[in-house]
Amino acid sequence: MNQDFLVIGSGIAGLSFAIHAAEHGSVTVITKGKAIESNTAWAQGGISAILDETLREDGDTYESHVADTLDAGAGLCKEEVVRKIIEEGTETINELVTAGVEFDRDHDDDKQYSLGKEGGHSQRRILHCKDTTGLEIAKALIETAKKHPNITLLEEHFAIDLITTAKLGIATEDRIVGAYVLDEASGKVNIFRSDRVLLATGGCGKVYLYTTNPDSSTGDGLAMAWRAGATVSNMEFVQFHPTCFYNPSATGAKARSFLVSEAVRGEGGILINEKGHEFPKDHDPRGSLAPRDIVARAIDHEIKKTGAACVFLDVTHKPKGFMKERFPHIYNTLLSFGHDCEKKPIPVVPAAHYQCGGVATDVDGRTTIRGLYAVGEVACTGLHGANRLASNSLLEGNVVARRAIQAILKSYPVGKESFTTPPVPAWESGGTTPPDEQVLISHNWDEIRRMMWDYVSIVRTDNRLQRASRRLRNLRKEVREFYWGNSVNSDILELRNLVATGMLIVDCAIRRKESRGIHYTLDYPEKNNAFLHDTELRRF
């Protein structure tokens, strides 16, 4: 199948790009599972954006948003990238409103949007749709994409690997040619050809045992780009969200991954220990609303010090009905788990939440492979540095998508293809998967995720990282045997990507011999400016 643009992933990044690209040519969006299954659809807090700063009565400015982003990023943000993204907030909000997103206003007749606050933000600047902002954005973009005659949206299509000229043995140029894609319904692997491919596959939270992410976040795009020879950077910076609902009796990923938005702390929720003490204040004067790395580490410290299973997010002092009105999704979901947050503090623990590193790109999403662009959580533009400021990622996904289409059209104009079309060999598959091997695949999934949680999480040491590296390399050998010995299915493919992602996180973490942002190691507890640079890895 040939298309002018091939988009892999149906979150905010992929769909924002597809909607623009459709004005210039044919677009195929492929996505594994259903289109609505994405991190985007699970986003709660909102999207940070300074709408025309001259209209802000509270004096919020681009400069202030830039300063907060740089502060969270602990020296590794690329300032020019931060500025460019933040200054496009107005276009992003207008674009989402045109797609049908209705952001909350304090009163129905208000001209101004209602603005929330999260950790690390010095001002209220987060637009939201109650506490289901991401779902509203995802639904609006999917609807818009489905209506466009130039967009073909294929659900249950799993991208296995990118096809590049280098992989085809054409050494003179390294450019994208397309992707091998598994049709999950038929089990067939097809070739999707395009000279312009957008990777928008999101993050990799599932590489950890405890995560706020949906099941789709298995680092597929990152692993594919790595295998194709793209540069990957800063994978040591995995952000842990401080407040995932602690629900030990729960079964099923959804019940174990339920996020309680940082916006709840923005509205006055406080983190306390069993004795009722707001312990984050012992670590930072901003207390419960300090940036996430500080709060997550404070919780980790508290849990290890006291031996408690969790800490608590207390909103019992808020007026009755407040949670139900402002955070209905959180309030009702907690009730469905048997917890009334108006009556009792919410038990919470940190969980893996966001991949700050990724496929290295510039602010236009350009990777090191010609024609391959990466946008959203899969990419590392330099906006987040060593720690992402809350609610900056939805903004980044949309802004960089808009910039990427302009950049692609300039470099690879549609209808003026200057490339020859190399023949692409059909996909080679293995045999059939014996049932006893399927059990081993599940076992390896669990082993990787537990090992990453135990050895490579909030507080690290050289020793734990080295052990993780050795075990991952052994697991990789086994996974390769499964992969080449069996027919492909999404479990094997995700396992292969999880092991690659785990190795990239560990390999980057081993190289950073300092503590900075969300990478904290007991062996080097201070910042060291000899490491004031990105950690870059490339396979060949």
Ligand code: FAD
């Ligand atoms: P995603 O939205 O994750 O989309 C990726 C898509 O790619 C999915 O459709 C997936 O199925 C598909 N895909 C993956 N692999 C393959 C493959 N091999 N083949 C085909 N398709 C594939 N950020 C904010 O800014 N504000 C918030 O309030 C906020 N809240 C959050 C709350 C939660 C619980 C979570 C988990 C994240 C939150 N984030 C928030 C982060 C934000 O949601 C994500 O960073 C952002 O939505 C990522 O968008 P994306 O388009 O890059 O990826």
Ligand code: SIN
């Ligand atoms: C949240 O609502 O707490 C998540 C916000 C984010 O990750 O940006």
